[in-house]
């Protein structure tokens with residue numbers, strides 16, 4: 001049987017525990033999981049593409065079938081280049097569903113051979129988003145437990161440099 005490669009795309013600005021949970025789940029289902037970090041974000045990211053990739057590589061270092069890569073342009077074009085069968089996305093709540101459904105259907109229209117697969121993160125992470133993590137941290141709030149320790153440390157260095 002042919003191996004199934006899945007791409008888990010996102011901005012990861014920054015990586016959260018919810019993302020890590022999804023990466024772990026995806027890595028247990030698919031033969032290969034490529035975390036695809038989007039380079040050309042609409043708004044300026046807090047972390048550069050290099051920083052986002054570094055943090056992801058550190059956190060996924062112990063996951064042998066997970067790799068971290070970057071992409072720009074259309075996700076489906078990238079998926080075709082990587083010979084991916086699946087785009088993996090997380091759905092935390094109903095509020096995610098409409099946007100995710102729209103993207104999945106649009107990606108299918110563009111590239112019918114690639115399936116979007118949705119997974120739900122553990123309930124404990126279903127309220128976490130990169131946007132809220134940044135907002136809380138920038139206002140001095142605690143983000144312990146919301147992001148991996150390496151991300152917490154990088155946030156500290158970035159937002160409150162010594």
Ligand code: PNS
Pocket residue numbers: 009010011012038073074075076102103104106107
């Ligand atoms: O988790 P995010 O940050 O919301 O990820 C959004 C992402 C990267 C999956 C989406 O913006 C994307 O696929 N961008 C690449 C451009 C593209 O293909 N757009 C059309 C999507 S239908």
